[in-house]
Amino acid sequence: MLVLSVLSMQVTRPLLFVSFSPSARGADTFTPPAGRWPAAMVWPLALWLAVPGNLPLWQRIAGMEGSLAHRVWLLASFALLMTGAIAALLSLLAWPRLFRPAASGLLLVAAFNTHFMWQYGAVIDPTMFANVVQTDAREVRDLLSLSLLATVLLVAAPPLWWLWQRPLRARGSWQQAARNTAGVLAGLGLALLMALLSYQDLASLMRNQKALRYMANPLNTVYAATRLAADQWPRQAHALQPVGEDARLGASYAQQPRPPLLVLVVGETARADHFMLDGYARPTTPALARWQAQGELVNFSQVHSCGTNTQVSVPCLFSPLTRQQGGDQTPEHENLLDVLQRAGLAVLWLDNQSGCKGVCDRVPHASTLALQVPGLCEDGECFDAVMLQGLDQRIAALDPQRRARGVVVVMHQMGSHGPAYFKRTPASHKPFQPECRSNTLSDCPAEQLINAYDNTLAYTDHFLDQTLQWLQTQAQSGSHDTGLIYLSDHGESLGENGLYLHGVPYSFAPEQQTHVPMVAWLSPGLRERSGLSLDCLRARGADPISHDHFFHSVLGLMDVNTQAYRPALDALAPCAAPRVQAADLKPPSAG
Known part of the structure; x- marks a missing residue:
């Protein structure tokens, strides 16, 4: 402005900058400066x-x-x-x-x-x-x-x-x-x-x-x-290089009694050291703790991100390349969703954030930006739980042949996006008070800033609890073998060393921006078809892993056979039964 x-x-310059000078004949003339x-x-x-x-x-x-x-x-x-x-x-x-x-x-x-x-x-x-x-x-x-x-x-x-x-x-x-x-x-x-x-x-x-x-x-x-x-x-002038052109569904899909349904929740700006499951003293994840106590949820406590901002981390998370191979650069390859879809599965991306950064461009996707759901949307923004509204109908609208094989749903959270942390949580889910209600974070007392941020994690806990209940209902009804993996894209600084928010170059980024939370929940049916041992997963929950493992872990869990899959980068593989190569299975139809 x-x-x-x-x-x-x-526009008014000639009128403003004039001077009057008498001429030889006594007349006034205008002289521009x-x-x-x-x-x-x-x-x-x-x-x-x-x-x-x-x-x-x-x-x-x-x-x-x-x-x-x-x-x-x-x-x-x-x-x-x-x-x-x-x-x-x-x-x-x-x-x-x-x-x-x-x-x-x-x-x-x-x-x-x-x-x-x-x-x-x-x-x-x-x-x-x-x-x-x-x-x-x-x-x-x-x-x-x-x-x-x-x-x-x-x-x-x-x-x-x-x-x-x-x-x-x-x-x-x-x-x-x-x-x-x-x-x-x-x-x-x-x-x-x-x-x-x-x-x-x-x-x-x-x-x-x-x-x-x-x-x-x-x-x-x-x-x-x-x-x-x-x-x-x-790079944008060239088409993406295809990945997993040989992708085929594995032996677990042959005459399957129920198709798998996997929900991948991409968290936003959650740091592991504020997750109660990772030893934080405050009850930021009480619902997830209950699921863990029931023996069905596995927490991974030593996970590091590929980047310190969404623009890098989200494409890198779904990339077939590790960070060292260039997964944190502008994508030149197709990603995990392309491979899952090519194998014949139904894929759906739901976004409650600023977009999928190109990851979902070639699969069905939807945004919550235009939604106006009472109690879940206000001031042009929706809380993450809105992604569960009408989810059954969204899945039902996917290609029926693909749905019959299996479904992968990605939910991209608003999560703990700053600096206006107080906007990320409804009034009914603010257990930590008083909270900072300013987007000028340095103006807030440290304890109020932490309260506002921890409230966002508590709401993520609530959202994941709702999602897990929905998945459990799907499993108990016998319609699907269900599972969930939650993993944040990067962490957040809350005033440590004078830093706020995120985005510090990775080479000298603080641990608060790279150490992220991750949990996995698998129904008995999904564990059985994938041959995974819960005891083994719990025992290995403290093993160091990173975003590099996500692409291969999801392919392994969904039993997708392709040369792009690398067992050494499958974080779940050490706890799974040997994979059956299903070269004799027919490729999926065009549907």
């Missing part, structure tokens, strides 16, 4: 972006250990290096019609980045930028606050007013190109000079404080956007 307001001032050269605006803007536009970065460096003189030298050298680099970037853009819109965009980016780095300890890398691109209206709404407005006004408003105050003058194309080139060389020269003068200090700083390289405003966003475009566009 600020930019639009400033832009609108340009002289405009600025774009090149003359580059260095003032570069200095502003480098210094006020990077307050979180300077605060981080100023708070480091070491002598005052050393920290002052680091601050000065880094600031001059960034001034030169930003000046080079602005010089590239210093064309009369391009400069002001482009510079305005960089100023606003710097202001928004400053807010999120200050309030949440966020850093801007390619995966974080991809998250921003994928953000929906609900997530944007949760991030709006008065402190965000104040930061934008503080960081962006003064230079925007100065930038748009007077018109720009134009040179000939060749002259402008020469001036721009000179500006680029001058900026790069200053950056190179400071890099050489402070190489040892800056190299040590970047090596020991990796997060700082993602805090340099607005160069971090320029780099992230460029890297993301270079990575994704070539």
Whole structure:
């Protein structure tokens, strides 16, 4: 709105900027003010972006250990290096019609980045930028606050007013190109000079404080956007490589009395150290604890995610590749759902989040975004339990031939999505009080923030309890052999070391963002057909596993034979009877 307001001032520019000068004949004439050269605006803007536009970065460096003189030298050298680099970037853009819109965009980016780095300890890398691109209206709404407005006004408003105050003058194309080139060389020269003068200090700083390289405003966003475009566009231009083209249903499907029904719940932002099943002192999962006490639910306590944000973790979770093989990169292969569907099973994805990140594009899927269920939906958002509403009808609408073989349903939770944790739970499911009711998390007392977050886990516990009851009813009625696997996509920081939310680059992400909860429940019928031993699973519940095991564990549990299946990555395989290869079974029909 600020930019639009400033832009609108340009319409009245001839009326605002006039001067009266008497002519030789005594008549008054209008003389427009002289405009600025774009090149003359580059260095003032570069200095502003480098210094006020990077307050979180300077605060981080100023708070480091070491002598005052050393920290002052680091601050000065880094600031001059960034001034030169930003000046080079602005010089590239210093064309009369391009400069002001482009510079305005960089100023606003710097202001928004400053807010999120200050309030949440966020850093801007390619995966974080991809998250921003994928953000929906609900997530944007949760991030709006008065402190965000104040930061934008503080960081962006003064230079925007100065930038748009007077018109720009134009040179000939060749002259402008020469001036721009000179500006680029001058900026790069200053950056190179400071890099050489402070190489040892800056190299040590970047090596020991990796997060700082993602805090340099607005160069971090320029780099992230460029890297993301270079990575994704070539891959999107090519079709995904097929996976499991040889997928066939195993021997357990031959003359089966009941088809399997497996529910995969993809959790959101749940951290394992706040799960009561994993030793947390508070009762965040009392319902799951009851299921565990009955001997039917297995908890996996040492599970780590593939990424620290949904954009990476969800595709990686369903990928045939491990993280080391590139499962955390932009997908180039089909995924688990494609293989299950190719084998002849019915697959359904239900989403109560910001989308499946491409995972469900080739299978039946539905979103809760437009639902308005009383008691379960309010303010344009639904609680996770809404995914159970009409679930029988959704399954019944799937292809009947596939349903007769078996069904896999994926439920993508809203879960513990922040920062507005208090919105994720209805008033009737808030056992921990008082809770933080602000999306500016640093404004809340630590205990209230934890209460709000723990309430989201307690509601996930309630949602999983409802889902398990539904699955148990299906099993007891004799309609299906049922099972459930719950696994969160990544964890969350709640103020530890000044970090909030998630998305820290994986190489230095804290344990709170990568250690995630996972549970599995299997009906007697599903255990029998898969040959799984509950005692064995419980004994191995503390074995270290990761998202890398999910693709192969689900294929093994659903008895899908394919060369894409790797037994070594099937977390359930050590507790299962030997798989029967069913090469003689006929491929599924086109249905």
